[in-house]
Amino acid sequence: MSTPRLFLDDALAEGAERHGTAAQAHHLGTVLRRGVGEAVRVFNARDGEFAATIAHLRKDRCAFALGPRLRAPGPEPDLRLVVAALKRDALDWVVEKATELGVSVIQPVLTRRTVAERVNTERLSAIARGAAEQCERLSVPALRPAMPLHRALDGWDGAPLLVAAERRGAAPVASVASGLRLPCGWLVGPEGGFEGAELDDATRRAFVTAVALGPRILRAETAAVAGLAVLQALAGDWTAT
Template structure:
C-alpha cells in the first residue's frame, strides 16, 4: 500500500505537530482509510520531504508529526508555461501535466481568439498541488493571475520565450531547444483554439526574447501543444535528461 503524500503550507520540523486541511483529513480517512499512527510523507516547498505519522484524524480534522527529513529541498523550477485561456477541462489538464513535467510557473493569458476571459486560478492551483503530491516533486508551481498576452509580454524579464507557431513557418522546436544555454530558464507559450492571429504572431516576432517554433506537420489542440512542447524542452533543455 502506497504511503499518502501531502503538501502542507506549514513549517516542517522534527517533532513539531502540524495541522492538515479538512480536505486532507477527508482524503486520509475517507479515501485512503488511514488511521492515527499511520505513515505519511510531507513537503511544503521549502523544507524538503519528511516522513511523518498521523497523530489525530477525524472527519474534518487531522494533525501530523514530522519525524525525519528524507530528502533535502531542491531549487524551485524556473521554467514557465504560458497558456492561452481555453475551456476549463483543457486548462485543468494542462495545469496537471505542466506540474508533472516540472514547470515552476503557470501563466494563463488572454489572446484575441480566447473563448473565455475567466480563469479559476484557485482551482488550477488546487490541481497543481494534487499533481505535485502525486508525482513526487518538492514544490508546487505558482499559478499567476490571468492577464492579456500583450501585458505579460510588456512586463517580461528577458527569459527566452519559445512560442508554438501552428502555421509551421518557423524552425522546429527541437532546434530552438538545443540552442538554449544550459541551465538558463525558458518559457513555453501556446495559443488558443484557432491559434494566434497574424498580428499577435507579428508582435511576438518583433520581441528580442521570443523565438517562434514549429511542432511538426500536424495542427495540434492547445493542450496537446502545451504537453508536447514541454516534453521536448525538458528533454533537450531542462531536467528531463538529468540522472
Template structure:
C-alpha cells in the same frame, strides 16, 4: 497499503506538529482509511520531503508530526508555460500534465481569439497540488492570474520565450535548444491561433522566437504538453541523472 503523500503549507521540522490543509483530514480518514499513528509523507516546497505520522485526526481535521527528512529540497528548473485559457476540462488536464512534467509556473494569457476569458484559480491550484502529490515532485508550480497577452509581454523579464508555431513554418523547437539552459518559456495560443497584430507584437520582442512543434496541427493542450516535454528533455531536469 500505500503511504499518502501530502502538500502542507507549514514549515517542516522534526517533532513539530503540522496542521493538515482543509480536506486532507477527510481524505486521510475517510478515503485512505488512516488513523492516528499511521505514516504519511509531507512536503511544502521548501524543506524537502518528510516521513511523518498522524498525530490526531477527527472529521476533516488532522495534525501531522514530521519525524525524519527523506529527501532534501531540490531546485525546479525555471521552465514556464504561457497559454491562452482553454475550456475547463482541457485547462485542468494541461495544468495536471504540466505539473507532472515539472513546469515551474503557468501563466494564462488572454488573446483575441481565445474562447475562455477567465480561469478558476482556486480549482487549478488544487489540480496542481494533487498532481504534485502524485508525481513526487517537491514543490508546486506557481499559477499566475490571467493577464492580457500584451500586458504579459510588457511585464516579461526577458527570459527566452518560444512561440509554438501552429503550422510548422519555423525552426523546430528541438533545433533551437542546444546550449540553452533555464529560465526558458513556451507560449501556446488559442485553437483559433493568434491574430496578425498579436503576431506582429510578439515579433517585435527580442526574447520571442517562433518554434515549430512538428509537422502536424496540434490541439492547444497537446501543443502545451509536447512543448514542455521537449524543453525538459533537451534543456531541463530530464538531462540530470536521477
C-alpha cells in the same frame, strides 16, 4: 499500499506537529480510509520531505507528527508555461501535466480568440498541489492570475520564450531548444490559434522565438504538453544524470 504525500506550506522540522487542510483531511479519511497513527509524507520546496504519522484526523481537520527528513530541498527547474485560457477540462489537464513535467510557473493569458470567460486560479492551484503530491516533486508551481497576453509579455524578465507558431515556417522546436538552458518558457495560444497580428506582436520582442511542432496541427493542450516535454528533454532537468 503507497504512502500518501501531502504538501504543507508551513515550516517543517523533525518533532513538529503540523496541521493539514480540510481537503487533505477529507482525502485521507474518506477517500483513502486512513486513520490516526498511519504513515504519510509531508513536503515543501523550502524544507524538503519528511516522514510523518497522522496525529489527529476528523472530517475536516487533520494534523501530522513529523519524523526524520527523507529528502533535503534542492534546486527546481525554472521552466515556465504561458498558456491561453482554455476550456475548463482542457486547462485542468494542462495544469496537471505541466506540474508533472516540472513547470515552476503557470501563467494563463487572455488572447483575442480565447473562449474561456474566466480562470479559476484557486481550483487550478488545488489541481497543481494534487499533481505535485502524486509525482513526487517537492515544489508546487505558482498559478498566476489570468491577464492579457500583451501584459504578460510586457512584464517578462527577458528569459527565452518559445511560442508554438503553426503555419509560420518556423524552425523545429528541437533545433531551437537544444541551444537553450533554463530559465526559459513555452507559450501556447488558444483553441483557434493566435491571430496573425497578435503573433507578430509577440515575435517582435527579442526574447520570443517562433517554433514549429511538426507537420500536424495539434490541439492547444497537446501543444502545451509536447513543447514542455521537448524543453525538459533538451534544456531542462531531464538532462541530469
